Amino acid sequence: METARPGGLKRYYDVNEWLFVGPALALIALFMLYPIAYSLYLSAFSGKGMMVKFAGFGNIIRLTKDPVFITALTNTITFFVIQVPIMITLALILASLLNNPRLKFSGFFRTAIFLPCVSSLVAYSVLFKSMFALDGVVNSALETIGIISEPISWFTEPFWAKTLIIIALTWRWTGYNMIFYLAALQNIDRSIYEAARIDGVPAWARFVYITVPMLKPVILFTTVISTIGTIQLFDEVYNLSAEGKGGPADSTLTLSLYIYNLTFRYMPSFGYAATVSYVIVVLVALLSLLQFYVARERR
Amino acid sequence: MADVRLTDIRKRFGALEIIKGVDLSIKTGEFVVFVGPSGCGKSTLLRMIAGLEDITSGELTIGGAVMNDVDPSKRGIAMVFQSYALYPHMTVRENMGFALKFAGMERQEIDRRVNDAARILELGPLMDRKPKALSGGQRQRVAIGRAIVRNPDVFLFDEPLSNLDAELRVHMRVEIAKLHKALKSTVIYVTHDQVEAMTLADKIVVLRAGIVEQVGAPLDLYDDPANTFVAGFIGSPRMNFLKARVVAAEAGYVTVALANQPHVKLSLPLRSSTAKAGDEVSLGVRPEHFFPAGQGDADLVLDVDVAEHLGNTSYVYANVSADERIIVEHEEFRGARNRDRLTVGLSTAKSFLFDSSGMRIR
Numbered sequence: 001m002e003t004a005r006p007g008g009l010k011r012y013y014d015v016n017e018w019l020f021v022g023p024a025l026a027l028i029a030l031f032m033l034y035p036i037a038y039s040l041y042l043s044a045f046s047g048k049g050m051m052v053k054f055a056g057f058g059n060i061i062r063l064t065k066d067p068v069f070i071t072a073l074t075n076t077i078t079f080f081v082i083q084v085p086i087m088i089t090l091a092l093i094l095a096s097l098l099n100n101p102r103l104k105f106s107g108f109f110r111t112a113i114f115l116p117c118v119s120s121l122v123a124y125s126v127l128f129k130s131m132f133a134l135d136g137v138v139n140s141a142l143e144t145i146g147i148i149s150e151p152i153s154w155f156t157e158p159f160w161a162k163t164l165i166i167i168a169l170t171w172r173w174t175g176y177n178m179i180f181y182l183a184a185l186q187n188i189d190r191s192i193y194e195a196a197r198i199d200g201v202p203a204w205a206r207f208v209y210i211t212v213p214m215l216k217p218v219i220l221f222t223t224v225i226s227t228i229g230t231i232q233l234f235d236e237v238y239n240l241s242a243e244g245k246g247g248p249a250d251s252t253l254t255l256s257l258y259i260y261n262l263t264f265r266y267m268p269s270f271g272y273a274a275t276v277s278y279v280i281v282v283l284v285a286l287l288s289l290l291q292f293y294v295a296r297e298r299r
Numbered sequence: 300m301a302d303v304r305l306t307d308i309r310k311r312f313g314a315l316e317i318i319k320g321v322d323l324s325i326k327t328g329e330f331v332v333f334v335g336p337s338g339c340g341k342s343t344l345l346r347m348i349a350g351l352e353d354i355t356s357g358e359l360t361i362g363g364a365v366m367n368d369v370d371p372s373k374r375g376i377a378m379v380f381q382s383y384a385l386y387p388h389m390t391v392r393e394n395m396g397f398a399l400k401f402a403g404m405e406r407q408e409i410d411r412r413v414n415d416a417a418r419i420l421e422l423g424p425l426m427d428r429k430p431k432a433l434s435g436g437q438r439q440r441v442a443i444g445r446a447i448v449r450n451p452d453v454f455l456f457d458e459p460l461s462n463l464d465a466e467l468r469v470h471m472r473v474e475i476a477k478l479h480k481a482l483k484s485t486v487i488y489v490t491h492d493q494v495e496a497m498t499l500a501d502k503i504v505v506l507r508a509g510i511v512e513q514v515g516a517p518l519d520l521y522d523d524p525a526n527t528f529v530a531g532f533i534g535s536p537r538m539n540f541l542k543a544r545v546v547a548a549e550a551g552y553v554t555v556a557l558a559n560q561p562h563v564k565l566s567l568p569l570r571s572s573t574a575k576a577g578d579e580v581s582l583g584v585r586p587e588h589f590f591p592a593g594q595g596d597a598d599l600v601l602d603v604d605v606a607e608h609l610g611n612t613s614y615v616y617a618n619v620s621a622d623e624r625i626i627v628e629h630e631e632f633r634g635a636r637n638r639d640r641l642t643v644g645l646s647t648a649k650s651f652l653f654d655s656s657g658m659r660i661r
Contacts, residue, residue, distance in 0.1 A: 197371050216388070
């Protein structure tokens with residue numbers, strides 16, 4: 001009698017098994033592996049449209065001399081460095097507040113804070129454009145309570161344009177991160193907090209010295225995915241900047257938007273665009289490694 | 300001074316009353332055990348003393364001061380939880396010293412207290428480990444250490460041994476008893492295990508459905524239970540209750556006959572003389588208070604269902620009649636076999652009598 005699971009080579013050459021995974025593997029190869037490999041190949045060519053020639057590392061040298069690329073890189077890093085910590089901190093605080101068993105209507109608040117990340121990008125962009133217009137509700141509200149004396153030009157001043165992108169990103173993704181924290185918080189034994197309360201540990205210290213360290217694995221996870229998301233930032237800057245070009249004066253131009261511009265908006269230079277996209281790959285890899293290193297378990 | 304006094308303490312969740320007016324006074328240095336079946340309110344009562352649950356009405360004083368609305372950290376208490384509640388990301392040393400930092404205590408004083416507690420609990424070699432690298436018993440010792448360093452007036456224990464295996468539970472029980480002797484602090488200890496209650500307590504508080512059924516020293520509760528609930532709860536295996544009827548009542552004495560074996564008659568002195576002929580009563584006899592045939596005041600014939608022989612003693616699960624089962628325990632019942640007939644002796648001196656409402660009348 002033959003064994004049910006033949007060992008050795010025979011197992012790997014069983015046609016039926018390959019037929020089952022074949023279609024999935026073919027699709028992955030066609031739409032993931034091939035583009036990855038082809039873009040790497042493309043990045044060694046320079047030129048516009050179909051007029052390309054082999055350039056070797058020429059595109060990488062061009063990167064260092066391209067002021068628009070430097071601006072896009074700086075903007076992307078600015079968004080990441082400022083927005084991710086604000087959002088993570090805010091999400092942690094909100095999750096901590098919503099986890100309080102004495103809070104009434106916590107289900108309502110949880111839904112309300114989570115809702116932005118499942119709402120339509122275009123719908124919320126239209127609303128943001130109207131709300132943050134020169135005569136929009138945000139400016140009039142700020143004027144009414146006396147924080148500002150004249151309206152802020154959210155879309156035409158570089159600083160405020162960046163701020164608006166950060167506000168939009170935070171509004172959209174804080175609830176998403178908060179859900180991860182809430183799930184993790186519900187797994188923490190309530191008596192740990194009760195023990196700390198009886199022992200006289202103040203509320204802020206319970207948050208800083210108990211909640212945050214116990215959520216460390218989840219915080220690492222959300223930081224990594226938020227970092228990846230922000231480094232690839234495209235949606236918000238495309239929808240909220242004038243004509244989707246990353247204005248004013250390239251102040252909201254990100255790497256992803258620059259790739260889009262290089263490929264589809266200007267005379268297409270696929271090789272150079274592919275090189276910029278590999279910058280994103282390297283950035284994401286480096287930052288993720290750094291975060292895992294910082295959050296490693298110390299013995 | 301750390302006596303604890305509860306006066307008409309009540310706890311209500313909406314319309315549901317969980318604690319229905321508890322009066323209790325605990326002296327300084329006393330080891331008091333709250334015992335009762337699950338859902339009796341013993342943990343809720345402890346958490347109210349700790350300040351983790353609000354007191355709906357009544358008054359709680361610790362060391363003479365009213366504590367109803369005082370923050371848990373200012374009540375002079377420390378609590379040990381069933382789940383240990385250790386901070387998993389901190390070492391044993393950090394777990395024990397963590398809270399002291401926030402009391403504004405000097406580094407050296409914290410170290411001294413932590414080291415003292417570690418010495419008492421023999422935690423020395425474990426100080427730099429994290430809780431996940433400790434066994435259940437070690438974790439519970441750390442939790443106790445964390446309570447000791449605060450030098451509290453009152454220790455509160457919430458089922459501290461329930462998560463341990465049987466052998467370790469016996470070991471930790473002895474450790475806790477020794478610790479209480481050494482520290483001489485007031486201890487309030489919650490458990491559902493009557494063996495823990497009997498072995499540890501100076502005073503046992505038996506609770507049922509939010510009401511204190513009886514308070515007393517362990518042996519007093521065993522020898523002198525106030526009602527069928529306490530009689531059944533204290534002692535293991537639990538007391539047998541045999542259906543009986545009063546056949547004659549005279550000054551201070553009643554004669555009862557068992558409902559299922561009317562030839563068995565016992566004459567018992569009464570505590571209160573309300574019983575009259577014809578009353579339904581129950582005769583309470585602990586399993587260990589049966590004797591070999593002829594050695595008691597009356598003999599009872601049993602059909603053996605299952606006999607368990609442990610060597611030092613034998614447990615016999617037997618039927619008095621088709622619908623009345625009892626457990627008897629005696630070292631001389633070694634000969635009993637399953638499906639045998641066994642005759643056992645009952646003694647008037649070791650029998651209790653309860654009226655139809657469950658209150659003890661003898």
